[in-house]
Amino acid sequence: MPTVTVDGREIEVPDGATVLQACELAGKEIPRFCYHERLSIAGNCRMCLVEVKPGPPKPQASCALPATEGQEIRTDSQMVKTAREGVMEFLLINHPLDCPICDQGGECDLQDQSMAYGRGGTRYRANKRAVTEKYMGPLIKTVMTRCIHCTRCVRFSEEIAGVDEIGAVGRGEDMQITTYLEHAAEHELSANVIDLCPVGALTSRPYAFEARPWELKKTLSIDVSDAVGANIRLDSRGREVMRALPRINDDVNEEWISDKARYQVDGLTRRRLDKVYMRKKGKLQPASWDEAFKAIAKQLKSDKSSIAAIAGDLVDCETMFAARALLNACGSGLLEGRQTGMDYDTSNLAAVNFNSTFAGIESADAILIVGSHVRWEAPLVNVRLRKAVKRGAKVFVVGPEWETTFPATFLGTDLAVLNDLPTEVAEVFDTADKPAVIVGGASLKGAHGKALALASGWGAEFNVLHTTAARMGSLMLGYARKGGIADIAEAAPRVLLALGADEMNYEPFADSLKVYIGHHGDKGAHAADIVLPAASYAEKDGTYVNTEGRVQFAEKAVFAPGDAREDWTILRALADALKVEVGFDSFVELQSAMIAAVPALGEEGLADYGELPKPDAKAKAEGSIDAYPIADFYLTNPIARASATMQRCSQELLHGEELAEAAE
């Protein structure tokens, strides 16, 4: 713990801290462009100059200088100011003066810092350098003349994403940031370089020239595109969500979000259900709320309890609880959330939870992934796995091969391999200090019990990686029948409430009155008899539980379009139509009723599911994994499917080669 003096104030800094970090600890703001907490140190922008004694009598780059005992650091001397002004002047020599037409304007590090260190005018009379734009795919717009060569994007793709595709070609004044032959950046986290870019060189292509940062209303929200529950900020203007940006949460998403989380928001304005529809003569026709509620009540006249609810992938806990309250009031318990027909045992939620926590999986030293395409199912968990591997963890995967971003050994698609692991694999886990097992959706049917037994045998942490934002919440609220969705089909309910259920098979419910309460005209609405327009995650307050059992609260950013209402109000009105009492009249009442029923949902943070169940030692894994549940990363939910950006990504990045061939 060296003690250093920053501007006359003595402070103790942790071992291995840099001078820059020491200054931050002392509350001094150090301007910087290339330095970033989560990336390696480059030391090439020179903006963070400070004066350090003992040392050479010249300013030093604080980001790359280790803090040592007895250093005297000055951040406020004339020398520092002059030096930084010099650096800023050099940076601005070739930087175009196009802030008025630059999308970074208003949230630009260079713009902000030039307010403090920039000159009023330029002394440079020669020609400025100009660089051609580089194509980096459908998400990243480049204006490379603005680039100041901080190499944050290069370091991000190499270190965090693990897909080395951005590089600095050429040298000196001719250095240019580009991808190889200007291929599109093809990974699930590519758009994070937009946030990292301290200037306007890399900006968001779908959001280009849409809005200025100061016009936007910022709402804290939770991403629903996967089960990670990344913390996001929705920036909205008027009734439209303009963009989604990550918020920093070291336990969940650090400061990254997947491209889907970031860019599916343009789907919020397309293919929306904004009217009530009823199927008349085989066609969905606009109708009124009254008509719809009457039809539902009529269907339930003979037997009120013949009603079932299926929760979709994106719904919040409040909606699910409201539906549960409605069903219970009707005398039914036909609730299910696992749309694809899975029927794993949910008697103990710890057995279907990601118990390591995302931050915890980083320190695992041997990881067995069973049936999970982590890169697509949870890109941010993949980042954690990569960190673990960098620290020396060994990773083994059972399932079809996918392109990992770290060295991993694939053990084949046959789940039976778990019954008799190859000796060298078993040995790794036997000797590991902190092994972990991750079970994905593809193997929950065939290998859940065996994986649990293996984990307990090794003393390993047991994790289930879900793929949908609603999953853990729905399980906590009892949306699970013993036989899965087949149980519901068998009960043949007269009314089926589909709460944004778009991935399920509606065929077994041909005789039920299918009421779709959701926000997008997707598969569920196509199959429905009555469509009640509801709110998406951006248009309602709600509680979400991520796959590690972390309860998080999202706020309402905008109003739902047209006649669409928040889901709980629809269910509350339906309760009146059915003449039953659900016990809440406002969102607050609904929420407190929900918390009274499931106290864990009232506390933000990790829910406690208790001990893991005793594993069945005789459990056997069987079957083989032919495919992972996600066939197309960019089109996994109704919002993403409606999003033009996601469709373009899917076409270009996943099916680009096929399209090129078809064109030939």
Next chain:
Amino acid sequence: MADRNPAPDTPELRERWGAFAFTDENRARADRHIAKYPEGRQRSAVMPLLDLAQRQVGEETGTQGWLPLPVIEYVADYLDMPVIRVLEVASFYFMYNLVPVGKFHVQVCGTTPCMLRGSDDIIAACKKRGMVKGGVSEDGLWTLTEVECMGNCATAPMVQINDGNYEDLTPERLDAVLDALAAGEQPREGTQEPGRHTSEPSGGPTTLRDMVDANHDYRGEW
């Protein structure tokens, strides 16, 4: 600076170089370079491998050699590293040619000492012979590049032609060298000044004169 963009990625380029592979001899050399570095650090050998590849291309085309994109990709593949990292290296160092060059790559030093000693005349003499900067002359023999200091300031001006340095040049001496090269002969490398051996002071030693004939103990004179 010459154009440092790689030659365009065309079907013709792919067809010509797509099947590039090290000869057995070069493969052995490459593996020897890789073996210098610890396990898992094989990408440290990227520079010697690019050089080997460039030389092999040179042998195949009868030129100094250059690095077509498929060859860069081959090296990346050989070292199991991302292509962009290899391209970064290849585009950084001037000694890797990213576009085709002639049989003789005439690199004229134009930095201050050489310039003061007449490198402008050398460049003019080159151009007079039909050389173009960054391109291949019509007869396919010459490529002219102006480079920064090659470390031969004591014998300025100088040119480097492929692997040989020719120093103490005048336009006439350069012509003699180039004529000899064009005729398939190998002119004497190093200084072209008659009577000069290497880069010793012209006109005899200026220091340690007593050491010229025999060993002399200077210690008493300090």
